[in-house]
Amino acid sequence: MSRTVDGSAHMSPQVLAAYRYCEAVTGQQARNFAYGIRLLPTDKRYAMSALYAFSRRVDDIGDGALAADAKRDRLAQTRAVLDRIRADAVPEDHTDPVAVALAHSARRFPIPLGGLDELIDGVLMDVSGREYETWEDLRVYCRCVAGAIGRLSLGVFGTLSGAQDVERAPEYADTLGLALQLTNILRDVREDSRNGRTYLPAEDLAKFGCPPAFHAPSAPLDADFTGLVQFEVRRARALFAEGYRLLPMLDRRSGACVAAMAGIYRRLLERIARDPSAVLRGRVSLPVREKAYVAVRGLAGLDARGVARRNARGVGR
Structure with missing residues (x-):
């Protein structure tokens, strides 16, 4: 696969915009994490930003002000998005930039997406007050x-x-x-x-x-x-x-x-x-x-x- 000057693989404008969104989320919400991933080549940095943005979404549900049942519903919806990513069923023009970026990363790297199911399971422990x-x-x-x-x-x-x-x-x-x-x-x-x-x-x-x-x-x-x-x-x-x-x-x-x-x-x-x-x-x-x-x-x-x-x-x- 050919590469652009900055080291990223050629990608559609929608995918590039999705990665840029994930990078913005990472830079704003994860200062410690961002210091590390700046050291990576572009393709890996993009993928790590996508992983972080999805994980941040899960954490924000657990830490938010919703009632416990509403949190469980939101987490179930997020798991459904993950299932679509796993099935490679997220089009590049999808309105969810995090899903677009993570789906693209999952096609490029052998990311064990089941780990994100585990993250959701962990946040459900928080919701239950365990x-x-x-x-x-x-x-x-x-x-x-x-x-x-x-x-x-x-x-x-x-x-x-x-x-x-x-x-x-x-x-x-x-x-x-x-x-x-x-x-x-x-x-x-x-x-x-x-x-x-x-x-x-x-x-x-x-x-x-x-x-x-x-x-x-x-x-x-x-x-x-x-x-x-x-x-x-x-x-x-x-x-x-x-x-x-x-x-x-x-x-x-x-x-x-x-x-x-x-x-x-x-x-x-x-x-x-x-x-x-x-x-x-x-x-x-x-x-x-x-x-x-x-x-x-x-x-x-x-x-x-x-x-x-x-x-x-x-x-x-």
């Missing part, structure tokens, strides 16, 4: 809403021919997604609690004397909130260390993309570790210059193996 007794229970949820995104992304990235243990690439992509999601859960403890949601496992909360939900900018006096956060940080670090084994299996730019996205969250995790109570005072984030540094560092010569080794040891936080 809580999690153990880490294994929470892990199921995290695999749906984040591990599946890792596996979907791997369909776009591909793997290097002859890479060692390459058959485990989907497992590592899934695990890296879990690491990012657990970091998100720690960062959003206060916000989620205010919205009536508790994601941290009940047995972990009880172990450190923490109630299922609290809204004050400080933990209850008799709770070891710092101990709870450090416990979950150690779990997330182990997930990062395992997930980073994916990096040597990717080409340079795909590896740089993953290293940038995961590196931003890894630095966020370490910021939380240094000041656990910060998550009760507000949303913990990284300054723009630090995010940019992580992205540039990933593309500017740190090979995938080096990034994997350094992050597994916690170096370069």
Whole structure:
């Protein structure tokens, strides 16, 4: 297939407009994600933007103000759109740009679209108000809403021919997604609690004397909130260390993309570790210059193996 000057395959104006729409959604709604995918060649960047825009739609339904039954109906409609994409039944002049872009990407890359069904299943858990007794229970949820995104992304990235243990690439992509999601859960403890949601496992909360939900900018006096956060940080670090084994299996730019996205969250995790109570005072984030540094560092010569080794040891936080 011939290629345009910017590296994208020749495509109709409708498809190009659909991708541009998805890129705009990604740039506005997913700053951390956008830093990573900027490092990809155009065709992969477009596909990742389409995946994000569809995923964002699913998440927005779950987080919206609709009643639970209305959310379930909207999610069922979204799954029906996914079924049409899977059946290659979305014309290029369809009025839904996200469906057009994702359908085009699914024809170009071996994207395991079942991962988006898993995402919908995970959001349905949110709609039902499900809580999690153990880490294994929470892990199921995290695999749906984040591990599946890792596996979907791997369909776009591909793997290097002859890479060692390459058959485990989907497992590592899934695990890296879990690491990012657990970091998100720690960062959003206060916000989620205010919205009536508790994601941290009940047995972990009880172990450190923490109630299922609290809204004050400080933990209850008799709770070891710092101990709870450090416990979950150690779990997330182990997930990062395992997930980073994916990096040597990717080409340079795909590896740089993953290293940038995961590196931003890894630095966020370490910021939380240094000041656990910060998550009760507000949303913990990284300054723009630090995010940019992580992205540039990933593309500017740190090979995938080096990034994997350094992050597994916690170096370069």
